[in-house]
Amino acid sequence: DQQVKQNSPSLSVQEGRISILNCDYTNSMFDYFLWYKKYPAEGPTFLISISSIKDKNEDGRFTVFLNKSAKHLSLHIVPSQPGDSAVYFCAASARDNYGQNFVFGPGTRLSVLP
């Protein structure tokens, strides 16, 4: 039973437009939510995070929104660039175990078309 779900395996967006990647979770004990980006033949790279006490966190072109009641978070990329083409993973952990026991979603492959 997947605790973190990313229901869109892939997404294509035109360059300059907004990319919205979605993530749903089932465990109400999750306190930390992170997004990672992964290029082929490389390890995942940490992108942005949010704790459960917030509903929005912004870093440049990247914004993460958290809706705790719906157990849903989303990553917005504005404007999208061809270099953003990668697989994006959503991850979550609870406060126990030092917040180290991360659960990852299956990933969404984003393609930004020039």
Added chain:
Amino acid sequence: EAQVTQNPRYLITVTGKKLTVTCSQNMNHEYMSWYRQDPGLGLRQIYYSMNVEVTDKGDVPEGYKVSRKEKRNFPLILESPSPNQTSLYFCASSYRTGIYGYTFGSGTRLTVV
């Protein structure tokens, strides 16, 4: 350069032959972790470590061992590899918990035949 280094990058082995994948970080991070990535399943945590000599199981620990004798090193040991352990493995480290995220290595692609 701050990094997590895994070796080897690629490994093909036979069922039952013990192997070790090494992981080293040069950032003085306390927290380290091993993940495996399989198609459609994302990354699943195998083991993690909060400090030297302190380790705990993740979600898929069966068939794996780890040790943390020094802060910088966190090797993954497969005592008797089986074909279902064919996967892409990532080591990661972090200096703080929760929202600060991990720094990942480049991965080790293991094939067990």
